[in-house]
Amino acid sequence: MQQGPDELSLVFQALADPTRREILSRLRGGPTTVGELAEPFAMSRPAISQHLKVLERAGLIERTASAQWRTCSLRTEPLDEASAWVERHRGEWNARFDQLDERLREMKGSTDA
Amino acid sequence: MQQGPDELSLVFQALADPTRREILSRLRGGPTTVGELAEPFAMSRPAISQHLKVLERAGLIERTASAQWRTCSLRTEPLDEASAWVERHRGEWNARFDQLDERLREMKGSTDA
DNA sequence: GTTGCATGTAAGCAACTCCTTAATTAATGA
DNA sequence: TCATTAATTAAGGAGTTGCTTACATGCAAC
16 A cells, blocks of 8 residues: 655646646647547657546546547646745745735635645 | 756656755755755755755756855746746636736846746 | 447556665865 | 765666557447
8 A cells, every 4th residue: 555646746747747738738728538639749649648647646637538538627726736835935025925825815715725 | 969858847847756845945944055954854865965966957956065065055947937837727717816926026027037 | 249439558668766875076174 | 194074976776757569448330
């Protein structure tokens, strides 16, 4: 029963690959099938499948099956934690900005850990 | 002459490890020697040295030698690009928040790339 | 049922990660 | 000069990543 890396590490690791970042960028346009997603890449389908698995493990995409197509859609929640970490480390002025961020997040009623 | 991964990938990859993230967090308190940095970790010095090399490669720290001590200090510039990427992908509400970010950044008169 | 399409899984391989211990470099100070 | 301290480099090993090709699964239309 080995325990994998923490959530934040999974997210940053998922983002540490240009192919995966582009997949996420393309998903901003809305849910997409794996085939459409794979098309622009000079890479086999299984390779894309594996990238999607990494993204799913990080919670950054959701896959739903309908007929023989799997539709992938973006999940941005994990990016909130990543963003919080990065902003927290971006110099003094940004620290003040974080406070504003948090204030606004309260107003928004955030549900993240 | 092999060409390594792009800068943004290097940054995210550097952040994808709890030890390295904690090193960066500790460096927020100001420049620190490798020895001080290594102390709280249950890990050999060479291991820390290698983590520092990863952080340096990503541009996240700077090392300066004085006497037999190497002092490490934080460089936040690479986080700006990482932040920009993450914010760009954080949903609609956050997009609006980005505008506020930019507005405030203008007020600040940002000097970053 | 059988064919065909969309996707996932399995197995294999080179390269990389993250740690270790041992040896090395470099500066200090008696 | 020699020992001490601070840190890095070297070598090696277990596990992971990122791709490949080949095979399996699952649904649909005939």
